[in-house]
Amino acid sequence: MHELSICGSIADIVARRAAGRRVTKIHVQIGQLRQIVPDTLVYCWSMVSAETQFDGAELVVDRVPARIRCRDCEETTEVGDIPLLVCTACNGISVSVVSGEEFMVTSMDLAEV
Numbered sequence: 315m316h317e318l319s320i321c322g323s324i325a326d327i328v329a330r331r332a333a334g335r336r337v338t339k340i341h342v343q344i345g346q347l348r349q350i351v352p353d354t355l356v357y358c359w360s361m362v363s364a365e366t367q368f369d370g371a372e373l374v375v376d377r378v379p380a381r382i383r384c385r386d387c388e389e390t391t392e393v394g395d396i397p398l399l400v401c402t403a404c405n406g407i408s409v410s411v412v413s414g415e416e417f418m419v420t421s422m423d424l425a426e427v
């Protein structure tokens with residue numbers, strides 16, 4: 315499953331940043347175009363993190379809507395629920411993705427020592 319490998323990456327990133335401190339909450343930003351289901355990700359995280367140093371750390375998923383910029387009319391528009399990369403202003407298909415491909419650990423909360 316896609317989400318499982320992502321959880322593995324999250325664990326790697328957080329382990330490096332936490333440097334042995336206890337983590338209570340992890341905030342991740344996931345772009346809409348990543349095709350990741352937040353609920354599935356949270357569920358996978360609970361499995362991946364169990365009995366590791368991150369056991370009990372809560373994963374908070376922040377979804378970033380996909381936005382595209384049209385090279386023809388220069389309009390920046392938000393992509394709907396079905397991520398079609400077509401300009402909604404002029405129906406042009408010469409577009410570049412402005413946002414929606416994010417995958418990053420934005421912040422994390424550490425336990426008080």
Ligand SMILES: [Zn+2]
Nearest residue numbers: 384387401404
């Ligand atoms: Zn356009």
